[in-house]
Amino acid sequence: MVYSDKILDHYNNPRNVGSLPKNDPNVGTGIVGAPECGDVMKLQVMVNEETGVIEDAKFKTFGCGSAIASSSLATEWLKGRTLEEAMRIKNTDIVNELSLPPIKIHCSVLAEDAIKAAINDYQKKREEIVHGNGKGAGKPVAAGPDLASKSS
Amino acid sequence: MKLPIYMDSHATTPCDPRVVEAMLPTFTQHFGNAASRNHSYGWEAEALVEKGREQIAALVNCSPKEIVFTSGATESDNLAIKGIAHMFADKGRHIITSVIEHKAVLDSCKRLEKEGFRVTWLPVGKDGLVKTSDVENAIEDDTILVTIMLANNEIGTLNPVGEIGHLCKAKGIFFHCDAVQGLAYEPVDVQEMGIDLLSISAHKMYGPKGIGALYVRRRNPRVRLDPIIDGGGHERGMRSGTLNVPGIVGLGKAAEIVLAERESDAARLRALRDHLRQRLTTELTDVTVNGSLEHRLPNNLNVSFAYVEGESMLMGIKDVAVSSGSACTSASLEPSYVLKALGVHDELAHSSIRFGLHRFTTREEVDYVADLMVRTVRRLREMSPLKEMADEGIDLKKVEWSKH
Numbered sequence A: 001m002v003y004s005d006k007i008l009d010h011y012n013n014p015r016n017v018g019s020l021p022k023n024d025p026n027v028g029t030g031i032v033g034a035p036e037c038g039d040v041m042k043l044q045v046m047v048n049e050e051t052g053v054i055e056d057a058k059f060k061t062f063g064c065g066s067a068i069a070s071s072s073l074a075t076e077w078l079k080g081r082t083l084e085e086a087m088r089i090k091n092t093d094i095v096n097e098l099s100l101p102p103i104k105i106h107c108s109v110l111a112e113d114a115i116k117a118a119i120n121d122y123q124k125k126r127e128e129i130v131h132g133n134g135k136g137a138g139k140p141v142a143a144g145p146d147l148a149s150k151s152s
Numbered sequence B: 001m002k003l004p005i006y007m008d009s010h011a012t013t014p015c016d017p018r019v020v021e022a023m024l025p026t027f028t029q030h031f032g033n034a035a036s037r038n039h040s041y042g043w044e045a046e047a048l049v050e051k052g053r054e055q056i057a058a059l060v061n062c063s064p065k066e067i068v069f070t071s072g073a074t075e076s077d078n079l080a081i082k083g084i085a086h087m088f089a090d091k092g093r094h095i096i097t098s099v100i101e102h103k104a105v106l107d108s109c110k111r112l113e114k115e116g117f118r119v120t121w122l123p124v125g126k127d128g129l130v131k132t133s134d135v136e137n138a139i140e141d142d143t144i145l146v147t148i149m150l151a152n153n154e155i156g157t158l159n160p161v162g163e164i165g166h167l168c169k170a171k172g173i174f175f176h177c178d179a180v181q182g183l184a185y186e187p188v189d190v191q192e193m194g195i196d197l198l199s200i201s202a203h204k205m206y207g208p209k210g211i212g213a214l215y216v217r218r219r220n221p222r223v224r225l226d227p228i229i230d231g232g233g234h235e236r237g238m239r240s241g242t243l244n245v246p247g248i249v250g251l252g253k254a255a256e257i258v259l260a261e262r263e264s265d266a267a268r269l270r271a272l273r274d275h276l277r278q279r280l281t282t283e284l285t286d287v288t289v290n291g292s293l294e295h296r297l298p299n300n301l302n303v304s305f306a307y308v309e310g311e312s313m314l315m316g317i318k319d320v321a322v323s324s325g326s327a328c329t330s331a332s333l334e335p336s337y338v339l340k341a342l343g344v345h346d347e348l349a350h351s352s353i354r355f356g357l358h359r360f361t362t363r364e365e366v367d368y369v370a371d372l373m374v375r376t377v378r379r380l381r382e383m384s385p386l387k388e389m390a391d392e393g394i395d396l397k398k399v400e401w402s403k404h
């Protein structure tokens, strides 16, 4: 596979690798993909609750170079945007920016999904705080903040 | 040290310079057609072909008359399997093979299945080995052919082909063995191992591409094949077409060198491979070798580096030519069927790298690759959500992933 310079740049110098405190009420976490499929993306946003602006974004990705580059680019784009603006980021924007080949388009779809999952998680958290019902119960799913039951 | 470093010898090997040297005169001087009976050009070419036949025969301990030249092992596999099936369809319509064979074998068998033959696809254990007892249990009254490879091209595991050969002899069933990956490193004796048909490819043993051979037994029993290619009746009618004299000279020379140097080559490669394995497994955590270490080619190492995806590793070690079982590197986006057959979890199949050392691999190269591999895996694990979750004590198998 021949990669574009932009993919190589994000792969070699990924922006915003890391984690934000997932229990912080201002942090939204999205985890998409599955290890069996060869790609898992974790994307987190830290939102200023007053302005609705994303002040920080971090990612960790298990996947090919294009998946790493897509999530790195996504975090770069997220910072400084409002939630509404962030929701409008499309996978095709990522495809164009990174010149992803057709076979790698699903890596950009994953990044778009991760953005949406992170924002949805943040918004769910806010609702729960507003309605005062504390922590959400139910089955842990990878798209939510409480990833899974710890193994004993 | 020359970059990039080539460690993909299961895909192909570089030609040995001695092979190239032997081939050169066949292009401009001894360029005759080996089938030309009326002049010295033809006689010269024929002599070269017969010498090549002898060199290959010596490598596998058969008569030169039992060697049929082909365009490569894909053709040899097709000719052996379809040739037997079509010739002996009246005798029986059942074939036994394994799920980790090369596609040339698998797809030949699949085609026969479409034609109405029955095929038993034997599984392999976690060690990647076919069990002789499984072959025995699969034999039916109308089994005509067993086809099992000597060495697997992804994980380098070595099947008990001698045992399987003896079993087939005892039962009067033809035994075909794809020996492509093993010939340069393992002794093969078709008499001792009870092999009736053996596929050979030059470019996996330091010879040129586009030339191969099929050993076809002539005595005890005499094996007849229905040809796939019709024409001038070359190669005892089993494979028509003007002989590839340069290729045959190259294959012959490659076989001669292997016979002389196989043992020392194998010992040297085993030490280098073990050094690579040692470094990777001691300097990194969560590294698993796929398939048996004991029954394995000396030049193969197939390892999974948990929590990092194969293609991203290949990108990080771009000065090294290796391959991965990851779906992301394949056109089909499916992880390796061989690793799957071993019961390797899909996630670890995505994390696998195949190292194929070869005759010209140096210790310096091995250390360079080990350094780069360790650095790359560490860097990628720092950005791996799976590594982070595992470190937090989360059981990755219990997570409900959002598949897409």
Ligand SMILES: Cc1ncc(COP(=O)(O)O)c(C=O)c1O
Pocket (backbone or CB within 6 Å): B010, B011, B071, B072, B073, B074, B075, B077, B102, B104, B149, B151, B152, B153, B178, B180, B181, B201, B202, B203, B210, B211, B212
């Ligand atoms: C085990 C095995 N069989 C057959 C082949 C096909 O050989 P060739 O490239 O000569 O057609 C290969 C090469 O990939 C192989 O590894």
Ligand code: FES
Pocket (backbone or CB within 6 Å): A037, A038, A039, A062, A063, A064, A065, A066, A067, A103, A104, A106, A107, B327, B328
């Ligand atoms: S993660 Fe598999 S192709 Fe990108």
